[in-house]
Amino acid sequence: MGTIDGMWNASGRGTGIRKRLGALDRRLFRSVADAHLPGLDRVLPRLSRAADNSLLWAAIAGGLALTGRKRMRRAATRGMLAISLASPVVNLLGKQAFARARPSIVDFPLARLGRIPSSHSFPSGHSASAAAFATAVALEAPARVAVPVAVAAGAVCFSRVYTGVHYPGDVLAGTALGVTAALITRRLWPGQTVIGDARVAATAPLHDLDPDGEGVVAVVNNAAGHDPWTAxxxxxxxxxxxxxxxxxxxxLMRCLKEAAKRARVLAVAGGDGTMNCGAQAAMEHGVPLLPVPAGTFDHFARTLGIETIExxxxxxxxxxVVAVDVGEVAGRVFLNTASIGIYPSVVDLREDWEKKIGKWPALVLAMAGVLMRDRSPLELVVDGVRRRVWLLFAGNCAYESRGIAPTRRDRLEDGVLDIRMLTAAGRLPRLRAMVTTVAGGLGLSRHYSQWRADTLRVAAPGDPAGEIRLARDGETFTVPGPVTLGKRPRSLLVFRPGA
Structure with a gap:
């Protein structure tokens, strides 16, 4: 009986707390209703309506994307991704679970009364979207952009109370959910690879370089990126x-090798795929590589701390000039990653579609297309052990965090491959394969494993020809198996910003 009495007492205390919080919420709402803020009676209702269906945030995201700056494009993309996470949680789950009625508008000032939605009140969807977008932008953009967006988001949140459509508690809950959604995007889509202080092997500096670039041969791949003014x-x-x-x-490779023959410094402008071709040409002819970021991701250049042509x-x-490691597979180098399994298939589909719809939409459609196909895991022999593999990833040097899509490295000269593998225990249907892949991306699947080594040997007994489809730094190719992935420690000389 004591246990039952305790449960009743706990329940009573919980009910009492909810009543007190509800009363406080109503008093705060009434205080805002009674307040008169000169000049805001016309501004805040319009701002609140502008944020309907996240149109305000979509417009700001479009403006950020049109600047052409990569940080702004990333901010816009992360902001809309955060809204896409927060909105269904609030509107499909939160409002239905709590079913709180809207505030009473008796005696509320009609001049600033907003349109009362038919949905439930708790939590505030406008506030969740505003907080999600502002937080996500702050994760990517400089303060001069993030602060005005945060002020606009705060104004939208306050407007939901000031126009009489939400209690303050609704807004606070929505804000908390929005901030959480924005932070979750960092797991789904990691932050920039720009760290600039990645450890490298120092070499003797070059003091007799011509400041205007005489002796530099720069190869600009106009097929990479989207900027026609790179050259x-x-x-x-x-x-x-x-x-x-x-x-x-x-x-491209022939052009790079011919340029490297006569160059004192080989500069390469393009994305990561172009850069690894340039690295191979520079190593063959013994010249240092100058990375010029001009692609979509530019992971390698950013890791060195180079974000712009300037x-x-x-x-x-x-x-x-510093010395860094490169990875090698089937006689080809890679600067960032090489992979087998689902990812090469995604790259193949993306390349088919990106010329028609652009790289980002093509990437999303390619991921959906690969995961929804009736696929089976690959039959591979990995370091002598037979496995059923969805994805096998090898990174050039150790990456931070778990998961199948890491982006950050603290070192570029540690002599190891960072290996991550997502396997299947049995024949999984498509839906379970998708769930396993996503869970593996978060580093949580029981079929996910991770280790470090200097070599990795892979054979494909399940393929009639024994061939293996690989992706290296975003470029795909097929080679006869078995293959060995290895390291060439401190074998590439590359420029990085001075201290």
Whole structure:
């Protein structure tokens, strides 16, 4: 009986707390209703309506994307991703679970009364979307952009009380959910790879470089990225350099090797796929590589601390050359990652669609297409052990965090491969394969494993020809198996910004 009495007492205390919080919420609402803030009676209702269906945030995201700056595009993308997480949680789960009635508008000032929605009151969907977008933007954008967005989000949250459609408690709960959704996006879509202080092996600096770039041969891959002015920007930053432009369909590797033959410094402008081709050409001819970020992700250049063409030119003039590791598979190098399984299939589909709809929409559709197909895991022999593999990932040097899509590295010269594998215990249907892949991406699946080594040997007995489809730094190719993934420690000389 004591236990039952305790339960009743606990229940009574819980009910009492809820009543007191509800009363406080109503008093705060009435205080706002009785307040008169000159000039805001016209502004806040309009701002509240502008945020209907997240139209205000979509407009701001569009403006950020149109700046053309990568940080702004990332801020816009993360902001809309955060809203897409917060909105269904609030509207499909929160409001239905609590079913709280809207505030009473008796004696509420009609001049600022907003349109009363038919949905339940708790939590506030407008506040969740505003907080999700503002927090996500703050994770990517500089303060001069993040602060005005945060002020706008705060004004929208306050407007929901000031126009009589929500209690303060609804707004606070929605805000908390929005902030949480924005933080979750960092697990689903990791932050930038820009760290700039990744450990490297120092070498003797180059002091006799021409500041205008004489002796530099710069190869600009016009098939990478979306900026048609990259070559012009390189010529402006290094007016003495020889600049060679390649177009879609050109033999990029041949061009890079010919440029490396006569170059004192080989500069390469493009994405990560272009950069690993440049690294291979630079290593073959014994010249240092100057990475010029001009692609979609530019993981390698950003890890070195180079985000722009101007920063690449400054790194060249500093003369600071360092030695970094490269990975190698089937006679080809990789600077970031190599993988087998689902990811090469995603890259193949993305390349088929991106010319028609753009890279980001193509990537989303490719991921959905691969995961929803009636696929089976690959039959592989990994370091002598037969496995059923959804995805096998090998990173050049150790990456931070768990999961199948890490992006950050503290070192570029540790001599190891960072290996992550997602396997299947039995024949999984498509839905369970998708769930396993997502859970593995968060590092939580029991079929996920991770280790570090200097080599990885893979064979494909399940393929009639024994061939293996690989992706390295976003580029795909097929090779006869078995293959060995290994390291070439401190074998690439590369410029990085001076201290």
């Amino acid at each position: 012009a920007a390189v010529r402006k930053a290094l007016p003495g350099a020889e600049v060679i432009e390649t177009e879609p369909g050109d033999d 920063e690449a030119a400054d790194a060249y003039r500093s003369g600071q």
